[in-house]
Amino acid sequence: MHGIRIVMKVCPTCSQWNSPKAAYKGVCGWCAYIPLCEDLELAAERDDAA
Ligand SMILES: [Zn+2]
Numbered sequence: 001m002h003g004i005r006i007v008m009k010v011c012p013t014c015s016q017w018n019s020p021k022a023a024y025k026g027v028c029g030w031c032a033y034i035p036l037c038e039d040l041e042l043a044a045e046r047d048d049a050a
Contacts (some may be wrong), residue, residue: 008035 008018011028012035022029 011035 007023008026008028009020010016011030012031013033014028014031016028016030019029027034028029
């Protein structure tokens with residue numbers, strides 16, 4: 001998945017703003033939830049800024 005970085009900013013399960021480090025890994029830092037593909041579509045952001 002080049003050009004797209006999976007960053008889960010807000011966990012769909014616990015609705016918490018994720019910590020940057022956990023968000024970068026695509027895992028919720030609160031409940032350790034790993035989003036499914038359909039969830040990633042919501043959370044994925046383009047890597048334009050980097
Ligand atoms: Zn969570």
